[in-house]
Amino acid sequence: MTERVQKEMSLYEKLNILSDAAKYDVACTSSGVDRKGDGTGMGNCSKSGICHSFSADGRCISLLKILFTNECIYDCKYCINRSSNDVVRASFTPEEICELTMEFYRRNYIEGLFLSSGILKSPDYTMELIYSALYKLRREYNFQGYIHVKAIPGADERLIRLTGFLADRMSVNIELPTAESLRLLAPHKSRKNILKPMRLVQERTKENRQEITMYKYAPRFVPAGQSTQMIIGATPETDYQILSVAEALYKKFDLKRVFYSAFVPVNRDCALPVLKEEGPPLLREHRLYQADWLLRYYHFEANELLDENNPNFNVLLDPKCCWALKHLECFPVEVNRADYRMLLRVPGIGYKSASRIVKARRLGKLNFDDLKKMGVVLKRAVYFITCDGKMMYPVRIEEDYITRNLLNTGERIPEGGGMTYRQLTLFDDMNMQSVHSEGSELL
Numbered sequence: 001m002t003e004r005v006q007k008e009m010s011l012y013e014k015l016n017i018l019s020d021a022a023k024y025d026v027a028c029t030s031s032g033v034d035r036k037g038d039g040t041g042m043g044n045c046s047k048s049g050i051c052h053s054f055s056a057d058g059r060c061i062s063l064l065k066i067l068f069t070n071e072c073i074y075d076c077k078y079c080i081n082r083s084s085n086d087v088v089r090a091s092f093t094p095e096e097i098c099e100l101t102m103e104f105y106r107r108n109y110i111e112g113l114f115l116s117s118g119i120l121k122s123p124d125y126t127m128e129l130i131y132s133a134l135y136k137l138r139r140e141y142n143f144q145g146y147i148h149v150k151a152i153p154g155a156d157e158r159l160i161r162l163t164g165f166l167a168d169r170m171s172v173n174i175e176l177p178t179a180e181s182l183r184l185l186a187p188h189k190s191r192k193n194i195l196k197p198m199r200l201v202q203e204r205t206k207e208n209r210q211e212i213t214m215y216k217y218a219p220r221f222v223p224a225g226q227s228t229q230m231i232i233g234a235t236p237e238t239d240y241q242i243l244s245v246a247e248a249l250y251k252k253f254d255l256k257r258v259f260y261s262a263f264v265p266v267n268r269d270c271a272l273p274v275l276k277e278e279g280p281p282l283l284r285e286h287r288l289y290q291a292d293w294l295l296r297y298y299h300f301e302a303n304e305l306l307d308e309n310n311p312n313f314n315v316l317l318d319p320k321c322c323w324a325l326k327h328l329e330c331f332p333v334e335v336n337r338a339d340y341r342m343l344l345r346v347p348g349i350g351y352k353s354a355s356r357i358v359k360a361r362r363l364g365k366l367n368f369d370d371l372k373k374m375g376v377v378l379k380r381a382v383y384f385i386t387c388d389g390k391m392m393y394p395v396r397i398e399e400d401y402i403t404r405n406l407l408n409t410g411e412r413i414p415e416g417g418g419m420t421y422r423q424l425t426l427f428d429d430m431n432m433q434s435v436h437s438e439g440s441e442l443l
């Protein structure tokens, strides 16, 4: 089965190549799974995440993030590993994956493994190699740490199912927001083939939940759920289209996370956009992550945040502030009376502080000092709330006035891109450079 797997290259050389080749995959943050080792093997899996990244609570976390192979029979135009590229190719053996994971784990370098892969020979062939690596790791090396693995579209369902019983999380990358873009940039892939394993994981997870309620020791299938990743800015879809796709994935496939990855040009290809000097659309990616939080934790719908007439996020203000400014008729909100869902919609109030408010006000009326202690960001919230009928300062509930003041409170807008502060029309569509940040409670 493994005749194309490199034998002559050293493990260190392979690691260099295959960890570098994996860096474009962003779908690898915190799992939310909380599973203790049983004491018989190596490792356990803790709640706050995996990967060389930042978890939702801001903690730096680590995992061994590698490709099984960077050989690939497909030719996705945006990918460094596409078949038409002349790059050094390497592949691990299942044994090598196990050795690396165990060695890194023993040395306390990692908390788990994130394993993705190019398509070596065929989807089945690749999935079988991945399955075999995970099987060895779990059963022979007794590794009980976290494993996030890719399900390969087009691979035998039985193999995907078996692999799911060895992994904590699985993901299938949707790659691009629409089937049309996929045809254009990843002609060997199809939306149907990508959604099929997603559906499989979803259904098997549901069945597994029932098995677990019936039999306490039933094996767990993908306990940390499934996620996916979309490339942003390689094709012309608007933020509204992208967010609507994400919303549909959450609702129809029970995904735990959709990851957004700003397009980074690694190939020259006439089908790809040419980025101007501002570079990859990182601020756009950041706004999409913020909006994604609004969908998952704040009960917003995509069509409340954007629509056909305003299809892109404003780069200067976060999506929640933009929504509030367009719905000033809902404000000010009285924090001592407003229901939880309305509190969630107030800029400056996150889901944790909203819960604290709801609990604390049972014991007495809250004032602005109390809110501050509960984590409310008053420099944003003051325009939208009253405490016991009074605003903190006399403010005008007026779009231009609040917008100007919110901008002056200095949301961290990255420098560069020739950007200047100005009175804006909300939902201006402007490009500018940013650092990627994702995660913490959206206030």
Ligand code: SF4
Pocket: 072, 073, 074, 075, 076, 079, 080, 081, 082, 083, 117, 118, 119, 186
């Ligand atoms: S399938 Fe496409 S995206 Fe994945 S490694 Fe191959 S060329 Fe790259």
